[in-house]
Amino acid sequence: MEIITLETALSKFIEENLVAEGINIMADTDLGALGLDSFSLIEIVLFLERKFDIELPDELLVSENVGSVRAIAKCSHDFVHNK
């Protein structure tokens, strides 16, 4: 699984489901600044499980891993390849 694939899918999912219409999510967009709450984070985690079969453990869901699409994608990629 390429990081860019994860980034693209995550950005699209967030744009379509979690933020107001017209907001573009770039890889380094600060998700916290957009007002995404913890339920949104749960939705992102469930999306990764459903779409990519990546089950991120709770202990990886620290702020440094979930602050942006790039961070989530890298965390997911590393998790899969270090299993």
Add this chain to the structure above:
Amino acid sequence: MIFGIGVDIIEVERVAKKLQNPLFRERIFSTAEIAYCNKYHKAAEHYAGRFAAKEAFLKALGEGWQGRFSFADIEVYNNEEGKPQIRLYNKAEEAIEQYEIKNMHVSISHVKEMATAYVILEK
């Protein structure tokens, strides 16, 4: 003395949509919570209320969902009088011991559209 207070509110519909995904239920709720909520015709309101209580607990503790413990480790149950209570497991239980929390109070309310919960932690 009061250690912290926390309040949360969430749209029932938002939770209802996710309940169709068993991964959501299992990741967020304990087996006992799932059994309790599923007893009700309007189960989503009860799930939403319990989710709000977990969030409110984290806020009262002064933490977000930062991977320190799982939502499923924060369990809401009703005592013999029907009053909601919080029971903790694993790292959530350790956190309470670390902060020397002696009492936990929770109140939950929900209507068709919204669910809210309030938590007070005492040292």
